[in-house]
Amino acid sequence: MKNVVSGLKPSGKLHIGNYLGVIKKAIELQNSNKYNCIYFIADYHSLTVDFKPQEKKVEIFEMIIDLLASGINPKKSIFFIQSHLNEHTALGWIFNNLLSVNRLSGMIEYKEKINEGHIPNVGLLDYPVLMAADILIYNADFVPVGEDQLQHLELTRDIARIFNNRFGLFFKEPKPILTSIPRVMSLNNPNKKMSKTLPSGCLYISDPKEEIFKKIKSAVTDSESQIEYNPQNRPAISNLILIYSEFSNIPPEKIVQEFKNKGYFEFKNSLAELVYSKLKIIHDKRKELLKNKKEIMKLLQNGASKAQKIAQNNLLKIKSKIGLI
Numbered sequence: 001m002k003n004v005v006s007g008l009k010p011s012g013k014l015h016i017g018n019y020l021g022v023i024k025k026a027i028e029l030q031n032s033n034k035y036n037c038i039y040f041i042a043d044y045h046s047l048t049v050d051f052k053p054q055e056k057k058v059e060i061f062e063m064i065i066d067l068l069a070s071g072i073n074p075k076k077s078i079f080f081i082q083s084h085l086n087e088h089t090a091l092g093w094i095f096n097n098l099l100s101v102n103r104l105s106g107m108i109e110y111k112e113k114i115n116e117g118h119i120p121n122v123g124l125l126d127y128p129v130l131m132a133a134d135i136l137i138y139n140a141d142f143v144p145v146g147e148d149q150l151q152h153l154e155l156t157r158d159i160a161r162i163f164n165n166r167f168g169l170f171f172k173e174p175k176p177i178l179t180s181i182p183r184v185m186s187l188n189n190p191n192k193k194m195s196k197t198l199p200s201g202c203l204y205i206s207d208p209k210e211e212i213f214k215k216i217k218s219a220v221t222d223s224e225s226q227i228e229y230n231p232q233n234r235p236a237i238s239n240l241i242l243i244y245s246e247f248s249n250i251p252p253e254k255i256v257q258e259f260k261n262k263g264y265f266e267f268k269n270s271l272a273e274l275v276y277s278k279l280k281i282i283h284d285k286r287k288e289l290l291k292n293k294k295e296i297m298k299l300l301q302n303g304a305s306k307a308q309k310i311a312q313n314n315l316l317k318i319k320s321k322i323g324l325i
């Protein structure tokens with residue numbers, strides 16, 4: 001069986017951009033029973049920008065609950081917390097020696113973060129190397145990611161190639177898997193990605209019914225009145241149609257047909273009903289999960305020990321390949 005690996009950075013509550021952009025796909029792959037799926041909370045990656053320990057704790061836990069409630073099933077996938085293993089960072093150190101600082105300082109995400117005013121610490125620079133280690137330590141074939149991570153995956157393949165050339169064939173070159181909606185835009189700015197930095201345009205998985213309705217009803221559209229799917233010229237309404245499409249599994253063209261001659265008001269109302277009906281299932285699961293915090297931590301420890309067996313074994317082989325004794 002082929003290996004699927006993905007890491008999810010805990011950045012607070014999950015929003016539907018995260019969900020539709022990566023998680024829905026990760027869950028589909030898991031439920032197809034065709035892959036060995038390895039999913040983890042990338043908590044080390046989340047340390048590269050400033051944080052407070054108390055808030056970090058909450059963010060990590062929220063993320064775990066949201067992922068489990070969304071359908072990550074620890075009976076089907078190996079599910080764990082990255083920092084519970086030392087092997088990823090150890091392999092990251094080995095990979096550090098295969099790349100130049102220039103290569104890393106030219107990465108898009110690094111430059112963006114610095115432009116946003118984050119401190120250019122070594123972690124921020126080295127972020128993609130740890131990500132490559134996360135992926136390659138499990139010999140991944142496929143990596144479900146958001147569109148913004150494609151460059152990191154390209155670097156991962158380069159690292160695999162550089163290693164193989166220098167030390168002999170060992171790593172496969174993993175391929176990204178994108179969802180059909182890798183970029184969900186903000187509900188109130190169709191030119192910006194949905195993100196918690198634009199709160200009123202960001203729909204959280206855990207938002208209660210009133211919030212869902214409020215956010216969808218106040219989503220920006222345009223001055224036209226017809227519902228039309230045209231991402232180029234009418235990005236705002238097209239973003240809403242895509243969200244509708246992903247939650248209903250109805251293609252955009254059919255949705256447009258259904259709402260022909262109906263106004264934005266009616267469309268938004270149906271969209272809010274649809275999103276609520278889907279998220280309600282996740283809300284109910286969340287409530288159940290929150291009663292069993294202890295069990296969840298046990299479950300993650302169990303996941304970590306399964307992952308560690310694979311990671312340890314591969315790391316040993318890698319170390320011996322490069323001459324460590």
Ligand code: TRP
Pocket residue numbers: 005006007008009042045130131134135143144145146149152
């Ligand atoms: N950098 C990824 C993101 O921001 C998170 C991540 C860390 C990841 N390690 C990974 C994704 C390994 C895929 C595979 O979304």
